[in-house]
Amino acid sequence: MRRVLRIAxxxxxxxxxTKGFVIALVVAPLLMGGSTIxxxxxxxxxxxxDKTLAVVDHSGVVANALVEAxxxxxxxxxxxxxxxxxxxxxxxxxxxxxxxxxxxxxxxxLSNRVRRGELHAFLEIGPEVLHPGEDQDACRIxxxxxxxxxxxxxxxxxxxxxTQLRKRRVAEAGVDESTVDDxxxxxxxxxxxxxxxxxxxxxxxxxxRSNEGEAVxxxxxxxxxxxxxxxxxxxxxxxxxxxxxxxxxxxxILSTVKPFDFMLGKIIGGVGVSLTASAVYVIGGIIVIxxxxxxxxxxxxxxxxxxxxxxxxxxxxxxILAALGSACxxxxxxxxxxxxxxxxxxxxxxxxFPVIKHFSQRIQFSAPAFGLNVLPKSFRLSLxxxxxRRNVG
Amino acid sequence: MNxxxxxxxxxxxxxxxxxxxxxxxxxxxxxxxxxxxxxxxKTTTLRMIMNIFYPDRGVIRVLGSxxxxxxxxxxxxxxxERGLYKNMKVRDVLKFYGExxxxxxxxxxxxxxxxxxxxxxxxxxxxxxLSKGMSQKAxxxxxxxxxxxxxxxxxxxxxxxxxNTDILREAVLELRENGATVIFSTxxxxxxxxxxxxxxxxxKGRKVLDGTxxxxxxxxxxxxxxxxxxxxxxxxDNLAGVENVRDFGxxxxxxxxxxxxxxxxxxxxxxxxxxRSFEIAKPSLHDIFVRIAGPEAEERQDEHx
Numbered sequence: 001m002r003r004v005l006r007i008a009x010x011x012x013x014x015x016x017x018t019k020g021f022v023i024a025l026v027v028a029p030l031l032m033g034g035s036t037i038x039x040x041x042x043x044x045x046x047x048x049x050d051k052t053l054a055v056v057d058h059s060g061v062v063a064n065a066l067v068e069a070x071x072x073x074x075x076x077x078x079x080x081x082x083x084x085x086x087x088x089x090x091x092x093x094x095x096x097x098x099x100x101x102x103x104x105x106x107x108x109x110l111s112n113r114v115r116r117g118e119l120h121a122f123l124e125i126g127p128e129v130l131h132p133g134e135d136q137d138a139c140r141i142x143x144x145x146x147x148x149x150x151x152x153x154x155x156x157x158x159x160x161x162x163t164q165l166r167k168r169r170v171a172e173a174g175v176d177e178s179t180v181d182d183x184x185x186x187x188x189x190x191x192x193x194x195x196x197x198x199x200x201x202x203x204x205x206x207x208x209r210s211n212e213g214e215a216v217x218x219x220x221x222x223x224x225x226x227x228x229x230x231x232x233x234x235x236x237x238x239x240x241x242x243x244x245x246x247x248x249x250x251x252x253i254l255s256t257v258k259p260f261d262f263m264l265g266k267i268i269g270g271v272g273v274s275l276t277a278s279a280v281y282v283i284g285g286i287i288v289i290x291x292x293x294x295x296x297x298x299x300x301x302x303x304x305x306x307x308x309x310x311x312x313x314x315x316x317x318x319x320i321l322a323a324l325g326s327a328c329x330x331x332x333x334x335x336x337x338x339x340x341x342x343x344x345x346x347x348x349x350x351x352x353f354p355v356i357k358h359f360s361q362r363i364q365f366s367a368p369a370f371g372l373n374v375l376p377k378s379f380r381l382s383l384x385x386x387x388x389r390r391n392v393g
Numbered sequence: 394m395n396x397x398x399x400x401x402x403x404x405x406x407x408x409x410x411x412x413x414x415x416x417x418x419x420x421x422x423x424x425x426x427x428x429x430x431x432x433x434x435k436t437t438t439l440r441m442i443m444n445i446f447y448p449d450r451g452v453i454r455v456l457g458s459x460x461x462x463x464x465x466x467x468x469x470x471x472x473x474e475r476g477l478y479k480n481m482k483v484r485d486v487l488k489f490y491g492e493x494x495x496x497x498x499x500x501x502x503x504x505x506x507x508x509x510x511x512x513x514x515x516x517x518x519x520x521x522x523l524s525k526g527m528s529q530k531a532x533x534x535x536x537x538x539x540x541x542x543x544x545x546x547x548x549x550x551x552x553x554x555x556x557n558t559d560i561l562r563e564a565v566l567e568l569r570e571n572g573a574t575v576i577f578s579t580x581x582x583x584x585x586x587x588x589x590x591x592x593x594x595x596x597k598g599r600k601v602l603d604g605t606x607x608x609x610x611x612x613x614x615x616x617x618x619x620x621x622x623x624x625x626x627x628x629x630d631n632l633a634g635v636e637n638v639r640d641f642g643x644x645x646x647x648x649x650x651x652x653x654x655x656x657x658x659x660x661x662x663x664x665x666x667x668x669r670s671f672e673i674a675k676p677s678l679h680d681i682f683v684r685i686a687g688p689e690a691e692e693r694q695d696e697h698x
Contacts, residue, residue, distance in 0.1 A: 248476035
């Protein structure tokens with residue numbers, strides 16, 4: 001064991017004393033969190049130019065309501081309440097008489113107007129939207145624009161169109177709208193944890209309110225951190241072992257220690273590197289999060305398990321990658337084996353959101369080989385109840 | 394007692410038999426030279442002794458134990474291609490290997506060896522900055538810094554200038570004086586002749602020579618005439634009873650057939666040119682090597698085949 005630790009110590013010192021390690025320590029989270037930073041930086045940088053929507057209303061019951069809804073929106077929602085600055089584009093609705101004889105030509109003309117920039121989009125409302133029947137085309141509401149999938153206007157239209165249709169249906173049923181106004185009110189369902197019993201105080205504790213950031217963000221961040229640690233601690237083993245084999249360093253080491261001890265020393269060194277980097281990230285993260293007064297969201301009870309699973313994952317992946325490295329004869333071989341070597345690391349990343357969303361035993365057992373770093377993603381959901389609290393009722 | 398014993402050891406790589414039914418015994422406290430042409434199986438044999446390769450068949454006994462890898466602590470090994478971490482400082486890498494081998498601090502020994510090999514000024518520089526000769530010396534220090542009783546050196550003198558060759562040779566001789574057994578492989582026959590107590594030659598995976606230099610030479614008899622003549626090599630052409638003439642410039646070696654009378658040959662040479670010196674000698678190791686592994690031997694083997 002003394003020799004194993006001596007090899008591990010060398011591996012660790014050589015790794016953490018390099019400029020590459022320090023740079024990776026700083027750059028890796030920036031790269032990983034780059035998209036988040038980009039979203040934050042670009043959040044308020046929206047196109048505030050006015051947008052015109054042409055509406056071809058074959059039903060004759062929606063277009064005017066859309067004009068009113070757009071005017072209401074333009075009056076209430078496009079300016080910052082404090083600064084008065086325009087923060088969203090105004091929507092203008094242009095009603096176009098339907099061409100019932102040649103609707104295809106009308107669609108082409110409107111499309112050309114969109115292409116020329118005269119319109120942002122056009123909406124074609126089918127004649128039977130009020131009472132949808134079996135004819136899908138007749139009850140279709142079609143939104144045409146250059147980029148209809150990622151379009152804020154399309155998202156906004158859903159509410160005023162459906163509200164108007166509901167009002168018309170209520171009126172046709174002979175019901176006074178003012179008496180059933182609350183039938184159209186939509187209530188959200190609040191997500192809460194389970195009520196628990198606190199043995200310390202002897203009182204029943206109210207359930208904590210959970211949110212998406214906590215439920216998805218925490219396990220996602222921890223999983224990405226584990227992924228990064230694997231990349232820093234385990235992935236270099238493939239190239240390191242290949243180089244030591246090619247440079248005959250392995251011969252020198254193997255003239256002193258058994259191959260198992262040699263590999264074990266290298267893996268322990270990799271574990272040390274990952275522990276160092278993860279400790280920096282975790283401690284740094286805790287300090288930053290507490291500084292932002294978000295300390296209540298830090299899952300302290302999960303952190304020990306995070307480290308346990310991370311160590312297990314690095315040992316497993318390190319062993320696989322070191323073995324692959326020992327099979328390589330030159331850097332080309334190592335390059336070729338890098339991708340297959342990364343597959344066991346990537347699969348848990350692909351499984352991240354299915355596991356978070358549909359956490360179940362079945363998912364865990366369906367990927368036993370990769371379970372080591374899939375499981376922690378579920379800790380956020382399962383550990384608080386099974387380890388800290390005793391269920392009541 | 395023998396430091397190393399091999400009994401009927403065979404090692405194959407695919408369809409190639411690198412070492413074929415090899416047996417040898419290396420007595421303790423001697424310098425044992427491995428010679429043989431490239432690809433003959435020298436390094437494979439040394440690697441099997443070092444437990445880097447496992448033999449397909451046979452027994453390898455090192456320092457009295459045939460348990461695989463059990464005496465590895467007691468062997469210093471210098472591989473054919475140098476195995477030092479290029480990004481580490483010289484002193485650090487030597488300490489690493491020393492501590493790994495011995496389990497104790499070796500700072501003093503490292504500094505002593507660095508001083509002896511004139512590498513003190515390079516101790517805190519990275520290995521990658523060393524010249525080939527310096528790197529070779531550093532590698533040698535890594536091999537012997539823990540004073541192992543058995544030292545295995547795979548071509549230790551390759552790439553060294555004469556000064557460094559002498560320094561290394563003295564260090565090897567000192568190891569033997571201190572009781573260590575030294576096995577080394579070399580292509581330099583003069584080094585093997587001068588340094589080795591025993592010489593072992595392997596050719597195409599099989600043992601072809603094993604013994605002291607004199608016993609090997611005795612096996613070939615006094616079949617060599619070493620002469621210095623005034624005229625060139627041409628005056629030695631077509632001598633009766635002479636199989637082969639090797640020209641070293643100022644001297645020539647003539648290999649005689651078994652029924653050749655050296656006095657008659659001398660008389661014939663004197664009839665052609667003036668002879669400055671004349672010696673009936675045993676064949677040199679170089680000559681024996683060439684006889685076994687040279688092109689003529691290949692041709693003879695082909696003819697037999």
